[in-house]
Amino acid sequence: MTASYREINYILRPAKSIERKMLGEAFRCLSIFSPVDQYQYIGFGSTYFSDFYVFHKTLNIRKMYSIERDTNNKKRFEFNRPFGCIEICFGESNDILPTMQWKDTKSIVWLDYDYKLNESVISDIKTVFSSACSGSVIAISVNAEPAPVGDRFNELIRNVGEDRIPVGIDEKDFNKWNTANVYRDVINNEIQETIVNRNGGLDTNDKLIYRQLFNFHYEDNAKMLTVGGILYSRGQEPEFSRCLISQLEFVRTHTEPYLIKVPNFTYRELRYLDTQLPILNNLAVKLPGIPQSDIEAYSRIYRYFPMFAETEL
Template identity: 30%
Template sequence: MASFDSINYSLRPSKSVQRGIVFHGLKALSDAMALQNSLYIGFGSIWFTDFVMAHKALEIDEMISIEANDVGFRRAEFNKVYRSISVVEGRSEDKLPELLNQGEYQARPWIVWLDYDGALDEEKVEEMRWLLLNAPPNSIVLFTFSATQNAYGKPAQRPGRVADILGPVVPDELSREDCNQENLPQTLASLTMDFLSSVVADNARPGGFIRSFKIPYFDSVGMVTVGGVLPALGTAPAARAVIADHKWQGIVDEMIQAPPMTLKEVATLQAELPCLEDLTRARVQELGFDLLEHQIRSFQRYYKYLPNFAEIVS
């Protein structure tokens, strides 16, 4: 079953946080690098949530959505939210080289977000490699994949499976504990970032690869988003300065798991923010309800990225 048949991508709170962090970062990078005439490429599905953000936040007009599912392609054509979106039918590993062969796209920066449905595998890793080596200068690339532990084999098999997928960047001492349910998203995030860096370094791509996004999050299963900038030599210092700033949020040091909260709870806590001090569980209890400490910390850190929606019952 295609994911668009079971998931409304616009309503998932942890996904919304991840998406908000990504586009906040993309905006900062685009401004600092003075990117112009960028092309946005992704998997819009039938919802096009990230395409709306690319158009509004980044002011990108021309966007391309790749859709391999034949029913999904027809629905995407029907549901595309802007006339400047082109939906192409096929698999991304075939369509991305076709796009690069079109002269109008060869010299323009690409912002590519390959938001995969499934787990990391050899096919996805090869597509990452191709994009890292062939995307035009000043492109920004992002990859999202599942980190649910069952997709990587039984506990004793997981370290070997991760090594098979990512190759020499995986240390020999990778343990079963590194690959358990709790730790696997962070493990995959770190190792995949190492893989992306190594591909660019080994092939001496001018400008290199600037590690920019490492976001593990929980979205009914563990998920990972990683990515970075493939700068031209002249824009590399500006991009590195953005990532080095203490305000940069693209590198996340803990699993994002937005707490399930009612609209009343959200509104009550939101009215306490922003504040210099950390919200405490005692303060939440004073307000009339209760949350666990990690839920409070997550809300305070990411509340600006949570979705705003309500159900209207007539």
């Protein structure tokens, strides 16, 4: 399989960039549990390290680990490492994650896969949720493109096993964004099962609770799902209530997704819209030839919207 970083420039994906900034805003709320700069960040940086760059610059996280499965290009990854605080761990995530330091270290984990949900992804999910300590946040991203018609249900059976497929699901439940909805259900079921098993021998106040916070749908060149949330002990319920993370507009705690829709505007149109925002009534903002739905979509994400420009370095 060709490494995706050789085919996709991860810097130039607007929906992904918006999602990254939204996640960063959510992570700031974790300071109720512990200073955010004391967290460790675990992710898949690829050669671009886009998430590492943002989270180090904005959150000052200095303990960072990038898991890279492409062991044939170690020198390229090392060359592109943007900060000295990033440790690159070469190997499969199934092998690396069990060796990480989880005890007494709060973690922000983004398992950002470029392929579909499968047994390997589920294995990583079970490892992280059976190991991460209270106050940790975990996000999982997977490709949610529907398989060819006629093979959608069977593909999921091949990828995750028939016993993991929610009751009542059949071929018709995978069109458009419904594949992402099915994936979310499979992932959440695995998370809850892992938490139940982990809580078996714990005292009441130490038992862990998982609260879903993220259910992003977005599409740059493929339909993608990011689902995840926070893990905390029952004794820390007051801290969770005070952190106010649930009040963020893009947080989704149930089945309803947050669709990151990126409208296309010229730079001049973007600059004009920014001068009008924020505003309570989006109907008051108009641009010639621009659908009102695009203006409303932009008003929801303008604070996170990336600006790309050609430049000579």
